[in-house]
Amino acid sequence: MIILIDKFLLNYKTSINKIKKIYVNRGPGSYAGLRSSLSIVKGIHLVKKIDYYSFSYLDFKDRKDKINSSENLYKVNYLKNLPNLCDKFNIKKNLIKPLY
Numbered sequence: 001m002i003i004l005i006d007k008f009l010l011n012y013k014t015s016i017n018k019i020k021k022i023y024v025n026r027g028p029g030s031y032a033g034l035r036s037s038l039s040i041v042k043g044i045h046l047v048k049k050i051d052y053y054s055f056s057y058l059d060f061k062d063r064k065d066k067i068n069s070s071e072n073l074y075k076v077n078y079l080k081n082l083p084n085l086c087d088k089f090n091i092k093k094n095l096i097k098p099l100y
Contacts, residue, residue: 001040016044022052023082053086 009015024041027034041052085091 001036005040016048016050019048019050021083022050023086024052024054026054026056053091055082055086055091059089059091 005016022041022044024037038054044050045052
């Protein structure tokens, strides 16, 4: 996955040092796939101090009464407005916490 991230950054002519926040979708998906993604994001956070947020569509769908009509999740792609929605609903670093 790190190789894919590196290719993605090269394709868009940017670097990991220019990224300020990372958003991780918690699913749906396979447990192993989600776990791997979350581990990589935590590693990037530890090394580069990039802030990260973990979200699910349900984080926003369950709060649809607080979303105004211009943010209607059923009419627009909520991923385009993800940073604003995470701020609005206080979606924070709620990644899976490993047991050691």
